[in-house]
Amino acid sequence: MKREAFTKLCHHVSLQGDTGLSKKILPVVQAYRTKQQCKKLPVIWIETNCSGDNNIAFMNTADPYVGEVFKAIIDLLYSNTFMAAQGKDALKLLNEAAKRYKHQFTLVVEGAIPIKDNGIYNVIARTENYRLTALEAVKWLGPLAKYVVALGTCGSFGGATAGRPNITGSVGVRDVLEREVINVSGCPVNPDWFVGTLSHLLMYGKPELDDLGRPVLFYGYTVHKHCQRRSYFDNGDFAKKLGDSECMFSQGCMGPRTGADCPYRQWINHVSWPVKVNTPCIGCTNEDFPDGSSPFFVPLPEKAKKRETKKRMNNGEGDEA
């Protein structure tokens, strides 16, 4: 409705002198709001097996703050963390959103998906006689979504939840869906990577992805490439211990094989990042995090060796327990 017509309607209704004003205006306002809301990105956010660190990380976004993200960028139609609705009211909203925004909504999956025993290790909601597992929910919603975003390293690749011995058989979202998944990894995610990805989807569609399905604009360069301490590395000037101000490669830094822009983006209003506080990057955005990074404080070339030695020892002493 154009502004003139709207003014005329208000004027006309007010002349009638009854209480019908809001009844007549509200549908117009609602129609306008609905139209506006269509311009936001409809999002269904499912929490699965993860520490819940990514929704906390999301709450750390600054400019825009979360309130502004809700108002201007996304319509968060379902979210275990944020939604005001609860119980069956929440499930009803989930069902409605999946129908109403079919092939329009973005599915955000925060966490790994246990697939062992039909996924019984993670039930996102129950009714009196039914358990909706994370596995079933993702298989149901995945094909209906316009985009699927795996949030955090657990959602992207399995992460800590799928670390050895992975007794719940947890995997990343990409392993349960036969479709493209945008992986926004990190343990937790840097809120800029996530809010940035959502904004990109809203305004420009799918961002360019690397071979792990991650937006190149955040994960395209290694930590090592942009590290403030790169000159120390190049000069062979390595930290003797944690807390030192030289290169952290000697202390287990995963920067050389970790794609992320931490050195210049930094964390929580861009104030710091792990190497800046004299500790190594532990490669939390990587496909093989945490197993590929552990032991965390052992230099990169020796990590794999240590793990290999241990494996051999364990195999050799198979019945030691």
Added chain:
Amino acid sequence: MSKQRITFSPVTRLSGLLSVDVMVDKGKIVEANASGTMFRGYEWLMCGRHVTDGVYMTQRVCGICSLAHGAIASYLLDELYDNELSENAQYLRNIMLAADFIQNHIRHFYVFSLPDFVKMPDYPPFEGQNLKDARLNPEDNKRLVEHYFLAIKAAQQSHQILALFGGKAPHQHSFIHGGVAVAPTVDKMTQAQALITDIGEFVKQCMIPDTELIARVYNDYFKIGVTPRNLLSFGLFKFGVKNEKTLWRSGVLAGNQITQPEARLIHENISRAWYQEDDDLEFRCSKLKPDPYKPEAYSWIKSALYGGGHFEGGPLARMIINGWVNGGTGTMDRIYARSLETLMITKLMEKWLGKLKPGPAPLNQKKIPVKSKVTAMTDAMRGPLFHYAHVEKEEVVQYDIITPTVWNFSPKDQHDNRGPVENALVGTEIPKPDMLYTILGRIIRSFDPCIACATHVLDVKENIKAEVLI
């Protein structure tokens, strides 16, 4: 009409996944089963790793209270390696831990709990709120909604303090065994001072008055969701060269008796949890294994018992045990105590920032373990937290974690005794059927549930308990 079983699921606005089944009979809740519906198996994950990985690994148990795990894992390693902590390390560690507490409490009160009492705006994610029994006048309601959005920034600022010193949040990097890896320099201290001043203002101007308003308007909730006043705290904010002092005292309150908690009296029970004894040692790290089809079980959360009884932890338990509050143990008491604690912690942080001296990284890590079995106990945001490690050649043989939610959301034990949340729910009157969710939500969230934390297998068995040293 006969009893009716109603499933309240998902219990939204919390960390992790929770369902609660209640039996309602003649307008009253006569039974309740709280069910943690996620399982990650974190203790198996810890098994075989280098023990110093524990600080970063265990933070990943929980997103909203990550540093509580980081801190206790550091205390554990301090004892294992016999570290000595400088005064600066002690202050800096507590400043960082305080920052994580403040973000947790602000987020819990505003983001999770407030929509139980305040009508939120009618757009996502607040649509379909279905809040029955909304009592605030429009003006107050509007102001509290505005404060919801201010709270988002205040909590973010608190994590900014943590990131200033810890590199990132959640899952900070510098608070590790032997002290803190970051140098407290005057620029960081000034920034932190400015941020905590802002946060302190928010807590004083908004959070405390908002809590008082809600407590006044919903004052019947002091009498709703009452628990049996069996309270437990492992103490909070460790000081001393060997972490030997605890600023806020620990205690076990049963009846009018306060005693000091002892690890040997902590028992666990899997009667109603989805686990079974594991004799075939399929998983070598634990004597238990998951059993998701166990018929009598209804939760991934085990029962944690102290001296055979269920205990409640959290801000209210800390306040009562320390003698700062002498009220009841109802829903509003728990909410009130959390806000009060937030104010106290902002003041402590300001004080500690004043004591911190600019200087090099206060870190001194010793390299050779002096023990093979260590236990650490402290309070986290939601209550008592326990880590235990058995280590051989610096490698984890066994790692056990008992989180606060395991105490608070404990399912029934073998005698069908209820844990704190189930106790709080049973006996509650539901004046009208459509008020059920609202009432359940208010009571349950007052415990600040964190299911991400709760659903790990613990294995503090008799034989191990005998060896636990505290």
